[in-house]
Amino acid sequence: MNANIGTRTKSMIFKFLMYVFLIFVALLVVIPFVWVMSNGFRPNAEIGKFVDFSWHTFFPQTFTLINYVRMFEQLNMLRIITNTFMVAFAVTFGSLFINSLTGYAFARIDFKGKKTIFIIFLSMAVLPIEILIISLYLTIVDLGLSNTYASLILPFLASPFGIFFMRQFFSTVPKELDEAAILDGCGHYRIFAKIYIPLAKTSLFTLGLLVFLQQWDSFIVPVTFIGDESKMLLQVALTRLSMGLYMTDYGVLYAGVTLSIVPILILFLIFQKNIVENIATTGLK
Amino acid sequence: MINSNYRKLNQSVKESIxxxxxxxxxLLIIGVFFINPAIxxxxxxxxxxNLMSGKGSFVGFDNFKRLLTNEDFLNSLSVTLRLAIFIVPVQTLIAMIMAVIINQKLKGINIFRTIYFIPxxxxxxxxxxxWKQIYNPTFGLANTILGIFNLGPYQFLSSKSQALVSVAITCIWKSWGYFMVIFLSGLQDIPGEINEACKIDGANPVQKFFYITVPMLKKTTLFVVVITTMDAIKLFIPAFTMTGGGPLGSTDTTxxxxxxxxxxxQQVGPATAMSTVLFVIIVVITMIQLKLEGKND
Structure with missing residues (x-):
């Protein structure tokens, strides 16, 4: 009896210490965001005022929205956000279409040279964009696409990972389904559109989510390809703001960082199951 | 007979088309935007x-020869290597330990998993x-918090000796949660009987971690180490956004x-030679990975 109580208190203490530790780590993760976001609601005069740790480290003394107002008035932020969403959506939907078409062909159609082409496509995955960026830029210039949205969209409409991902899914679909459809006189186009695409809804959604997140984060490509201010994307605009060509406007910078975090955070909290589970299974972003 | 053969042939041609x-x-996208730039x-x-003039002539191996004496390039390789040496083991260990902790059956544990994944x-x-703001020597959060313990103030990114570690910490802070999730799925593949046997044998959590968990996670660990190494080699944003590669090239990644x-x-010739070197490094790592993976299976 006594020993039982002993182990019970022991496990209670263990649990308590565990929670203390988990909360401590959670604070390490959350505090930088809280700090930067709270700074976005301070007037510029207050930034840097509370150097010593106090309540006001995380809570503004004077709460203001002026930074957000200035961000939209002076920076053309609405345009920048529209650009970012537009490019991200174009790549997401375009690549979903092309990658699933290609994945279907590799999974279900027998054509000459299929294996070789598949291997060539997949081997392109060893060439990260960081390596390819210089010659890709020259290609974009040769095609007359520099400083266009097309330069941000076209190269990403097909990807080795996306093709592989869709092929893997389509390979799991039982063949009897399309055999029955072929007997009914359906061609590949109809089998693809009427049977495979509806079946792949979840996979398409997951892939789309991953592509969208990747596009939202994309930096080296837009910073290289786009010089025109009116076509700038969010991450590049934020970096320029932080480097302060004139003088860093900290208030606007903090507001901008908040603006880049919040939509993704909302997306993540809604779809965290899809995102986390798929990262766990595919191990790829 | 001939007719049916003909039809069959026709069928396969049609299928190929x-x-x-x-x-x-x-085929078009990968040809134009992957294979063509690769060549x-x-x-x-x-x-x-030269990017400005848009002209260039053949110079043989000159670009590669010059790399051997290009101190800035060699420095950038060393910066990248040191980042990898710091980030890979530290981040992998944090991710693994946190995965074991988050894998426990505790109330509300999923909330912590979600929070840890946010960065x-x-x-x-x-x-x-x-993090650049946090590291700000005059009003950054880092010095504010260290000030509670009477430490600092530190210069962080403005100091030649502290900048690289500061950048590495930011990278780890951003990514450990991602790899924790990958380890978590590796842990969930460990058969339940092994955990039961551990309990019966009275193994303590530390013993269990080293004798059961670590060996069982070998495959996952290899995967995580390779991906983390690749990520370290490709680092661009921290150098560009946080430090501009400085001070004095101390954070100038390759x-x-x-x-x-x-x-x-505008030096495209030398720059592409450097990219080629980096590419060779990536291929070598990929080959090592494939070989080790083959050994494990």
């Missing part, structure tokens, strides 16, 4: 192509800017250095 129609868009990359490395989902630029050579100094 169908296949090519389906892959045509991808360009490897051929430009042997020229003195991984937020853009690297936002994280880099946030990709950042190459990018500046090409797009700020």
């Amino acid at each position: 169908n296949g090519y129609i389906f892959i045509l868009p991808a 360009k990359l490897f051929s430009l490395a042997y020229t003195d192509y 991984a989902i937020v853009s690297f630029v936002a994280v880099a800017i946030t 990709v950042h250095y190459i990018w500046r050579q090409a797009f700020r100094l």
Whole structure:
């Protein structure tokens, strides 16, 4: 009896210490965001005022929205956000279409040279964009696409990972389904559109989510390809703001960082199951 | 007979045509935007192509020979290597231990898993800017918090000796949650009987970690180490956004250095030669990975 109580208190203490530790780590993760976001609601005069740790480290003394107002008035932020969403959506939907078409062909159609082409496509995955960026830029210039949205969209409409991902899914679909459809006189186009695409809804959604997140984060490509201010994307605009060509406007910078975090955070909290589970299974972003 | 053979042949030709129609868009994109620049990359490395003039002539191995004595390039390789040496083991260990902790059956544990994953989902630029502000020597949060313990103030990114570690910490802070999730799925593949046996044998949590968990996670660990190494080699945003490669080149990662050579100094020839070197490194790592993976199976 006594020993039982002993182990019970022991496990209670263990649990308590565990929670203390988990909360401590959670604070390490959350505090930088809280700090930067709270700074976005301070007037510029207050930034840097509370150097010593106090309540006001995380809570503004004077709460203001002026930074957000200035961000939209002076920076053309609405345009920048529209650009970012537009490019991200174009790549997401375009690549979903092309990658699933290609994945279907590799999974279900027998054509000459299929294996070789598949291997060539997949081997392109060893060439990260960081390596390819210089010659890709020259290609974009040769095609007359520099400083266009097309330069941000076209190269990403097909990807080795996306093709592989869709092929893997389509390979799991039982063949009897399309055999029955072929007997009914359906061609590949109809089998693809009427049977495979509806079946792949979840996979398409997951892939789309991953592509969208990747596009939202994309930096080296837009910073290289786009010089025109009116076509700038969010991450590049934020970096320029932080480097302060004139003088860093900290208030606007903090507001901008908040603006880049919040939509993704909302997306993540809604779809965290899809995102986390798929990262766990595919191990790829 | 002939007729049916003919029909069969016809059928397979038709099937091939169908296949090519389906892959045509991808064939175009990958051909124009992957294969073509790849060929360009490897051929430009042997020229003195200049971005401004748009001209260049064949110079043989000159670009590669010069790399051997290019101190800034060698420095950037060393910066990248030191980052990898710091980030890979520290981050992998944190991710693994946290995965074991988060794998326990405790009330509300999923909330912590979600929170820990947040930095991984937020853009690297936002994280880099946030941490650049945290590291600000005069009003940054880091000195404020260290001040509670009477430490500092530190210079962080403005100090030649502290900048690289500061950048590495930011990278780890951003990514450990992502790899924790990968370890978590590795842990969930460990059969339940092994955990039961552990309990019966009275193994303590530390013993269990070293004798059961670590060996069982070998495959996952290899995967995580390779991906983390690759990520470290490709680092560009922290150097670009947080430090500009400074102070005095102390955080100038290879990709950042190459990018500046090409797009700020217009030196495409040398820059593509450097990219080629980096590519070879990536291929070697990939080959080592495939070999080790083969051994494990």
